[in-house]
Structure formats: C-alpha cells, structure tokens
Amino acid sequence: MSVQTPTTLRPPLHRVSRTAIWYWTVRACLGWLVFIGGQVAWMVADGGDQRTLRISALGFTAVLAAAHLIVMPRWRYHVHRWETTPEAVYTLSGWFKQEWRIAPVSRIQTVDSERGPLEQLFKLADVTVTTASAAGPIKIGGLDRATADRIVHELTASAQATAGDAT
Structure with missing residues (x-):
C-alpha cells in the first residue's frame, strides 16, 4: 500500500513565453484604439461647444491607455x-x-x-x-x-x- 503525499498549493515554477508581453500589449492596444477611435469620431461628428472638454477627455484617455500598455503586460508576465x-x-x-x-x-x-x-x-x-x-x-x-x-x-x-x- 502506497502512501500518497497531499498536493499542495505552491507557486508554479515556469513563466509563460516572453513573447506573451508583446501579445498582451498588441491585444490591449487594439481595444484602446477602438475606444479612442470612438472618442475621435464623436468629437468630429459633434463639433459643438464642448470641443475643449472632449479634447481633454481624449488626452486623459491617451495617457491612461499608455500607462495600461506599459504596465499591464509586464506585470502579467511577472505573475503568470x-x-x-x-x-x-x-x-x-x-x-x-x-x-x-x-x-x-x-x-x-x-x-x-x-x-x-x-x-x-x-x-x-x-x-x-x-x-x-x-x-x-x-x-x-x-x-x-x-x-x-x-x-x-x-x-x-x-x-x-x-x-x-x-x-
């Protein structure tokens, strides 16, 4: 009769491929491009009085997207x-x-x-x-x-x- 040792929850040994960093970056970039494209289309289609506010919102979105594209893929690589x-x-x-x-x-x-x-x-x-x-x-x-x-x-x-x- 063999005694089975329990399987324990522990950190796995292997990282995913380093190429995954680029894959996650491009995949996230495509999503941000759709969102930013929608903002630009809305700004062009409705050129009214809120143009400054819309440009500011677009700038904020661009900064948020850049931060996400820089941080997220590398963070995921270190965790996965x-x-x-x-x-x-x-x-x-x-x-x-x-x-x-x-x-x-x-x-x-x-x-x-x-x-x-x-x-x-x-x-x-x-x-x-x-x-x-x-x-x-x-x-x-x-x-x-x-x-x-x-x-x-x-x-x-x-x-x-x-x-x-x-x-």
Missing part, C-alpha cells in the same frame, strides 16, 4: 506561471485579481490547445485543462507552440495512465 507534474497542474494568473489553481491529474477530463489569429501571429498557444471542478477549466495562456504541444501530450498521457474516473 505554470507547472505540470505527474500529480497535478499548477497555475498562477492575473494581474489585479490573481488566481492560484491546482488540478490533480486524476481529475483531468480533457486537455485542449487553442491558437487564435493574434496568437498565431505571435507563435503562441493556450492550453486548457478541463476537470470536474465547479471553478471551471484551468487555462495556461501565453505559451510558445512547442511548449503547449508538449504539455498537451504529457498531460493526456498522464491522465490516461492515472486510475480514476476524473470526476
């Missing part, structure tokens, strides 16, 4: 971590709201890899580990493609080799 072991999958993610997650391999139901158009451009991929947890799947984002493929292969093999029904 992941690790897989034969016993569990560990993740730490977020930037304002940070979340530590752990999933025992025996609870894994599916392992998926996803690459959106922007992620493909940056040669990145996400891995989603679905378990029976009410908290939802565990996502490891910002991985380079080779690492994501390796994780999917390893976790799938580990889950198949682990006794249990993953519920």
Whole structure:
C-alpha cells in the first residue's frame, strides 16, 4: 500500500513565453484604439461647444491607455506561471485579481490547445485543462507552440495512465 503525499498549493515554477508581453500589449492596444477611435469620431461628428472638454477627455484617455500598455503586460508576465507534474497542474494568473489553481491529474477530463489569429501571429498557444471542478477549466495562456504541444501530450498521457474516473 502506497502512501500518497497531499498536493499542495505552491507557486508554479515556469513563466509563460516572453513573447506573451508583446501579445498582451498588441491585444490591449487594439481595444484602446477602438475606444479612442470612438472618442475621435464623436468629437468630429459633434463639433459643438464642448470641443475643449472632449479634447481633454481624449488626452486623459491617451495617457491612461499608455500607462495600461506599459504596465499591464509586464506585470502579467511577472505573475503568470505554470507547472505540470505527474500529480497535478499548477497555475498562477492575473494581474489585479490573481488566481492560484491546482488540478490533480486524476481529475483531468480533457486537455485542449487553442491558437487564435493574434496568437498565431505571435507563435503562441493556450492550453486548457478541463476537470470536474465547479471553478471551471484551468487555462495556461501565453505559451510558445512547442511548449503547449508538449504539455498537451504529457498531460493526456498522464491522465490516461492515472486510475480514476476524473470526476
């Protein structure tokens, strides 16, 4: 009879790809461009008496966007971590709201890899580990493609080799 040591919540060892910093920056920049574009369109379409106020609001938005684009991606890079072991999958993610997650391999139901158009451009991929947890799947984002493929292969093999029904 083997004694199983409990899986503990601890900081994962691996960082995501450094390229994720650029991916998060570009993704956030696209959102800010839409917002700023709306402000500019409103200012041009309604040229009334409030022009100074609208220009000030646009300037404030530009400063806020620049601060967000400088701080957020680097902060996320320093927080986001992941690790897989034969016993569990560990993740730490977020930037304002940070979340530590752990999933025992025996609870894994599916392992998926996803690459959106922007992620493909940056040669990145996400891995989603679905378990029976009410908290939802565990996502490891910002991985380079080779690492994501390796994780999917390893976790799938580990889950198949682990006794249990993953519920």
